[in-house]
Amino acid sequence: MLHGNAIIGQSGGPTSVINASLCGIIQQCLAQKAVGKTLGMRFGIEGFMRGDVIDLGRESPSVIESLRITPSSALGSCRHKLKDADFPRILEMLKKYDIHYCFLIGGNDTMDTIHRVEQYCRGQGYELIGVGVPKTVDNDLCGTDHTPGFGSAARYVALSVKQAGVLARDMKYVDQYVIFQTVGRSAGWLPAAGALAKTAEDDAPHIILLPERAFDRDRFLADVKRCYERYGWCSIVCGEGVCYADGTPISASTITDKFANVEFGAMGGTSAAMMLHRMIHAAYGWRGEFQVCESLQMCAADRTSPGDVEEAYACGRRAVELALGGTSGVMVSIVRQAGAPYRWSLGTALLAEVALGAKPMPDEYINAEGNFVTAACIEYLEPLVGPLPEYGRLAGVPA
Amino acid sequence: MLHGNAIIGQSGGPTSVINASLCGIIQQCLAQKAVGKTLGMRFGIEGFMRGDVIDLGRESPSVIESLRITPSSALGSCRHKLKDADFPRILEMLKKYDIHYCFLIGGNDTMDTIHRVEQYCRGQGYELIGVGVPKTVDNDLCGTDHTPGFGSAARYVALSVKQAGVLARDMKYVDQYVIFQTVGRSAGWLPAAGALAKTAEDDAPHIILLPERAFDRDRFLADVKRCYERYGWCSIVCGEGVCYADGTPISASTITDKFANVEFGAMGGTSAAMMLHRMIHAAYGWRGEFQVCESLQMCAADRTSPGDVEEAYACGRRAVELALGGTSGVMVSIVRQAGAPYRWSLGTALLAEVALGAKPMPDEYINAEGNFVTAACIEYLEPLVGPLPEYGRLAGVPA
Numbered sequence: 001m002l003h004g005n006a007i008i009g010q011s012g013g014p015t016s017v018i019n020a021s022l023c024g025i026i027q028q029c030l031a032q033k034a035v036g037k038t039l040g041m042r043f044g045i046e047g048f049m050r051g052d053v054i055d056l057g058r059e060s061p062s063v064i065e066s067l068r069i070t071p072s073s074a075l076g077s078c079r080h081k082l083k084d085a086d087f088p089r090i091l092e093m094l095k096k097y098d099i100h101y102c103f104l105i106g107g108n109d110t111m112d113t114i115h116r117v118e119q120y121c122r123g124q125g126y127e128l129i130g131v132g133v134p135k136t137v138d139n140d141l142c143g144t145d146h147t148p149g150f151g152s153a154a155r156y157v158a159l160s161v162k163q164a165g166v167l168a169r170d171m172k173y174v175d176q177y178v179i180f181q182t183v184g185r186s187a188g189w190l191p192a193a194g195a196l197a198k199t200a201e202d203d204a205p206h207i208i209l210l211p212e213r214a215f216d217r218d219r220f221l222a223d224v225k226r227c228y229e230r231y232g233w234c235s236i237v238c239g240e241g242v243c244y245a246d247g248t249p250i251s252a253s254t255i256t257d258k259f260a261n262v263e264f265g266a267m268g269g270t271s272a273a274m275m276l277h278r279m280i281h282a283a284y285g286w287r288g289e290f291q292v293c294e295s296l297q298m299c300a301a302d303r304t305s306p307g308d309v310e311e312a313y314a315c316g317r318r319a320v321e322l323a324l325g326g327t328s329g330v331m332v333s334i335v336r337q338a339g340a341p342y343r344w345s346l347g348t349a350l351l352a353e354v355a356l357g358a359k360p361m362p363d364e365y366i367n368a369e370g371n372f373v374t375a376a377c378i379e380y381l382e383p384l385v386g387p388l389p390e391y392g393r394l395a396g397v398p399a
Numbered sequence: 400m401l402h403g404n405a406i407i408g409q410s411g412g413p414t415s416v417i418n419a420s421l422c423g424i425i426q427q428c429l430a431q432k433a434v435g436k437t438l439g440m441r442f443g444i445e446g447f448m449r450g451d452v453i454d455l456g457r458e459s460p461s462v463i464e465s466l467r468i469t470p471s472s473a474l475g476s477c478r479h480k481l482k483d484a485d486f487p488r489i490l491e492m493l494k495k496y497d498i499h500y501c502f503l504i505g506g507n508d509t510m511d512t513i514h515r516v517e518q519y520c521r522g523q524g525y526e527l528i529g530v531g532v533p534k535t536v537d538n539d540l541c542g543t544d545h546t547p548g549f550g551s552a553a554r555y556v557a558l559s560v561k562q563a564g565v566l567a568r569d570m571k572y573v574d575q576y577v578i579f580q581t582v583g584r585s586a587g588w589l590p591a592a593g594a595l596a597k598t599a600e601d602d603a604p605h606i607i608l609l610p611e612r613a614f615d616r617d618r619f620l621a622d623v624k625r626c627y628e629r630y631g632w633c634s635i636v637c638g639e640g641v642c643y644a645d646g647t648p649i650s651a652s653t654i655t656d657k658f659a660n661v662e663f664g665a666m667g668g669t670s671a672a673m674m675l676h677r678m679i680h681a682a683y684g685w686r687g688e689f690q691v692c693e694s695l696q697m698c699a700a701d702r703t704s705p706g707d708v709e710e711a712y713a714c715g716r717r718a719v720e721l722a723l724g725g726t727s728g729v730m731v732s733i734v735r736q737a738g739a740p741y742r743w744s745l746g747t748a749l750l751a752e753v754a755l756g757a758k759p760m761p762d763e764y765i766n767a768e769g770n771f772v773t774a775a776c777i778e779y780l781e782p783l784v785g786p787l788p789e790y791g792r793l794a795g796v797p798a
Contacts, residue, residue: 046572055797074791167694169471170409171413171472173475290691290693291695296559300559302701391469392418392463395462
């Protein structure tokens with residue numbers, strides 16, 4: 001068994017449960033004789049290159065345990081696109097701290113980072129075992145049934161859409177529509193989760209706009225009008241990255257970040273929901289509101305899905321078991337057993353394959369009209385989000 | 400004791416606990432012999448005039464009980480500015496349904512409605528006992544220490560600011576600021592509640608913009624820069640209705656509703672937070688995000704403050720006790736006993752006085768710089784919001 005120090009890092013956007021994975025890795029590392037020191041890189045690989053390394057063995061066990069319920073990335077995060085020129089510095093730091101185990105928690109950019117670092121080290125004759133732990137609220141990682149962090153963000157979306165839907169129905173003579181915007185860039189998993197809010201036919205949401213389907217303004221406005229005529233109000237959930245057929249985002253933002261991803265809401269200075277709001281108001285003169293919660297859906301620790309916390313923690317522990325067993329170049333994955341009730345186990349996916357790209361929603365999860373999800377999608381989502389509260393509704397017997 | 404039927408209505412914007420008040424009124428009415436039928440007006444006084452009246456005695460007791468945890472306005476709500484021409488129709492409906500007890504749950508516009516209806520009936524020789532039950536997330540009702548609904552909305556704000564603050568600190572090398580916009584129009588109570596998120600000096604929020612203080616762009620940008628230089632990031636909470644010294648809203652919206660209130664966020668097609676975001680980005684080129692949750696903070700039933708639910712329910716029951724005792728023309732109020740720990744009891748305020756106007760935050764709750772709240776304000780707010788979760792924070796001992 002390889003002896004040496006271990007380092008842990010977090011990168012990309014946070015989730016409500018990424019620290020549960022961190023907790024699992026730290027606790028498991030501290031229990032291993034083969035692992036010398038358990039180190040943490042502050043602010044991801046960028047901080048590591050700056051030499052911002054901390055000794056996690058000197059944290060109090062109660063603080064480590066409290067990470068299980070702490071949102072965001074306790075080590076600090078970054079969004080660094082690894083350049084070839086970075087490798088010598090990274091190797092220098094690995095040698096300096098005698099690090100032979102590396103655990104990174106993140107999405108596909110992070111899996112790409114760990115994969116390339118591991119390959120570089122191998123080429124340089126430096127032994128490094130690298131294992132990835134998945135996280136992203138977007139649920140767009142390949143090689144795993146779903147990603148830790150998604151279920152909790154999806155729960156935030158479903159709760160918000162449900163509660164705002166109850167409100168919108170009660171206020172239908174004042175406001176005629178409500179639009180909830182989710183994060184998730186090019187993947188529709190989070191807007192899809194809004195569908196879990198629906199129990200009765202007239203419940204929110206009525207329309208779900210997914211980035212997997214091209215936006216058609218006229219069809220959308222006709223859908224909204226149809227809902228208004230049927231229910232007296234309309235609830236719309238939209239992904240931040242919904243685009244027209246030519247690929248132009250409806251948020252009309254043209255700013256891109258350094259991964260060449262288009263920036264929505266945050267830096268575009270506008271948002272998809274606001275543009276929909278303006279469209280409806282201009283077409284029909286109705287009143288309504290748009291809700292842009294941004295990263296709040298990625299850090300609502302009081303709204304985590306219990307299963308999500310458990311899986312995130314288990315993924316962290318398993319990463320250490322795999323590494324100590326000599327496995328490198330993989331990401332821990334979650335495997336779902338077919339059928340109900342929901343049962344899961346842990347597996348592995350090759351980092352090289354995970355790093356390749358984002359996983360969109362499959363066609364069979366989207367309805368023919370492209371404006372809602374299917375029963376198969378609901379079935380997939382339900383166990384990840386957990387049961388939602390049931391609210392009272394008056395029968396309303398005329399006096 | 401006056402015998403007759405009772406009617407209950409809800410109006411104005413909903414809260415997470417207005418249905419707890421409704422539950423209290425219904426349960427107490429159903430237990431009284433002097434009350435014949437317990438009726439509900441759908442969609443407020445507007446629905447009542449249309450004849451949309453339901454028999455609440457025919458609802459199942461379990462549905463009535465479930466209202467305690469159901470957000471929004473189960474009877475439906477409206478925003479109707481009562482006209483003199485409405486009175487004959489209202490009296491006609493009161494007579495038709497033999498209604499002699501009227502309970503309306505709402506804010507100052509609602510208290511004005513019940514006050515004027517009661518006066519009109521008296522002038523017409525029709526006996527009507529009218530009692531108001533306070534509600535508004537804005538906490539700007541006169542005659543009561545605070546309003547049911549505020550504590551829960553304030554809890555939503557404090558939780559959101561706290562969680563987004565943890566995230567922003569962990570992401571400070573990616574994004575440099577986060578802006579959370581609250582509802583609350585001309586009252587700063589909700590943005591002030593963001594201050595409860597702060598435990599350590601560098602915790603969010605760093606700046607609170609209150610509608611009670613004029614916005615100065617240069618001073619604001621200097622404050623943001625100072626925070627950035629001190630912490631590496633900046634958390635800002637702003638009320639939707641913050642204005643420049645000349646009274647122009649920073650959201651630059653000029654649309655007004657039928658009460659001549661300026662419309663923020665929802666219909667203005669822009670928002671205060673977005674304008675602040677653009678200002679900061681233009682001045683410093685930093686990345687950041689704005690969060691506009693709108694009515695989500697008014698209906699998050701999973702984030703209610705336990706004390707708020709209890710008080711809302713008690714206010715509903717007390718309204719019936721007062722009415723049955725022959726008291727009319729009052730609103731139930733919450734009286735806070737001086738000193739700690741927090742203790743409350745119920746009192747009354749005259750509808751005529753409550754209807755007069757909105758209660759701003761007192762000067763002693765706002766700091767001298769006008770960019771944060773004072774310890775006295777925190778002391779006022781804490782018991783209404785309840786304890787917030789504590790999250791783990793690594794000591795970060797360098798390796």
